Amino acid sequence: MSKRTQKAKENTIIPTQSAGQSLFLPAGLILIVCFIAAAVYWPVLSCKTLTFDDEYYLVNNKLVQTPGLSSVKRFFCEILAPSTVKGYYQPLTMTSLMADYALGGRADNLTPFHITSLVLHLFNTSLIIIFLYMLFGRIWPAAIAGLIFGVHPVTIEPIAWIAERKTLLAAFFALLSLIFYVRYAQRKKLKLFIACFIAYLLALMSKPSALPLPFLMLLLDYWPLERLSRKAILEKIPLFAICGIFTVLAMISQSTFGIRGPGTYNFITTVLLICHNNIAYLYNILWPDNLALFYAFPMWIPAPLITAGTIGLAVVLLISLRWTKALLTGWLFFFIAIFPVLGITWVHDMIMADRHVYLPFTGILIFICELLSRIWDKAQGGLMRSKILRFLAVIILCVIIITEMALTRNYSAYWKDTETHRRQMVESAPYEPIVYNSLGIELFRQGKYDEAISYYNKALTLRPGVETAIHYNMANALMRLGKFDEAAKHYAESVRLDPNQADAYDGLGWALACLGKYDEAVENCRKALKLDPDFITAHGHLGLALAGEGKTDEAVRELQIFLSKSPDDFEMHCNLGILLEKQGKTDEAAEQYRQALKLNPDYTKAGERLKAVLEKRGK
Secondary structure, eight states: OOHHHHHHHHTOOOOOOOTTOOSHHHHHHHHHHHHHHHHHHGGGGGOBOOOTTHIIIIITOTTTTSOSHHHHHHHHHOOSSOSSSTTOOOHHHHHHHHHHHHTTOBTTBOHHHHHHHHHHHHHHHHHHHHHHHHHHOOHHHHHHHHHHHHTOGGGHHHHHOGGGHHHHHHHHHHHHHHHHHHHHHHHOOHHHHHHHHHHHHHHHTTOGGGTTHHHHHHHHHHTTSOOOSHHHHHTTHHHHHHHHHHHHHHHHHHHTTTOBOTTSSOHHHHHHHHHHHHHHHHHHHHOOSSOOSOBOOOSSOOHHHHHHHHHHHHHHHHHHTTTOSHHHHHHHHHHHHHGGGTTTOBSSSSSBOGGGGTTTHHHHHHHHHHHHHHHHHHHHTTOHHHHHHHHHHHHHHHHHHHHHHHHHHHHHGGGSBHHHHHHHHHHHOTTOHHHHHHHHHHHHHTTOHHHHHHHHHHHHHHSTTTOHHHHHHHHHHHHHTTOHHHHHHHHHHHHHHOTTOHHHHHHHHHHHHHTTOHHHHHHHHHHHHHHOTTOHHHHHHHHHHHHHTTOHHHHHHHHHHHHHHOTTOHHHHHHHHHHHHHTTOHHHHHHHHHHHHHHOTTOHHHHHHHHHHHHHTTO
């Protein structure tokens, strides 16, 4: 046997499981790993945090909140322009959240959502163990690698974040697809390839992050399957075809949602961002002691340091080929899987996010499993030195895993509730306006308007004159404090920065109406309705502004439109009653007052108006 052939054989680990080998050990280890991971993540089940995008996925999503076949049909049929969560075609994700809502999940009861997410994470952990076991035929190394994934703190974000159900689902089906593919490569049965294709399709219907999967399969063909050939490429044509279709769908749907695609930055900056994020993500996996909830763009990218780090990584990868293909293959798996979010496209205002590592983490685990397999095999050879090496490896792994578990428990505390989460974001990125705005929104929701305004002011100080959303949020808080003049100024600034905001025009109209400037109020409310004819709040404010102008008939029509869509607004029922009284329609007015009292028995104003109407009628 030649040296080259012998080295190639050493670099390839062929599964040794026989057909009759017991599955009790693999099944037992998977259950133990899942039990440990569940224990580590158990506190997440009581987390109450709602963060970015959760309003679209849950809080204000009428389809999710209306479980049934009609909602499912819309999730699957609205392909290019989803109506509830713009920017993604993700029908399986939305259906999954709808099912949790049907089981009792609510914005104030997130436990059903977290239970499903944790179960999905445990399934994913199990699938990773199975996948690695199928590749290398060593259950203990596969189980250890799976445990590293199962309790790693970078995986907490998709579990604790409602909107990130898509990451868990996409990873679940992607791992299933990879498992079916490995089995197909080993047995050459068509039904296994069909199962691989279907699982890939389901992954894409959960989140576009699964798009690189055919390229990952080709990488596995290179190593450790070692079947890369023209035939292996041609057989993946169906997978590449569906990949192309969903890539086009993602580009079209996301283009309407403000997703920044290729060309956002010049070529050199884009390359630096890709290199920076590649190193930063790897660092967070290998040394996860400084994870952040918000990774702000740095004021400058240290090009020399990033260049040196990238060159150093390339040298290590090339040198490693002298002993194993595992390190290069593992990194390439990671890089290809995470490439779409390294700096080519931008779906958020952060330079990176831990949730993007969830599926690409598998590449790092491939190297870890192969390394542990080598140590296990040498230790089984009987040499005392090899047994000592395995003992030391176990000790080091125990320290790593226990440290991960502690970090994950500490990190999960950041997701205790929305305010805690937002304050931690401020600590993560103290110079980023968006995090102050987010904290202000939560404080506003709690009725802490003065404190909310202080954070909005901080955000505007950091980035004055460009943040239309912050001006709008500031105006809302000022309205609650009765500072209508200041609120009108911020609403006006918001529409100046972005003249396509129906809600800002409506807010400006209402602020002006509160100041007695009814003609200007009517003008702005009409602008809001022109931009969004279905903006029901604008009908209500327009009606009150018209009433201030003395245009009672028009005002009545607008309030009736408003109440046809929002019948639970007791104050608006009372306002409509007052206008109907002016029209001499006392019976209809009395009915409106009764409706207001039915909705709020303690509403004194409606009670007094009803009493006055009844007394006039001798009742």
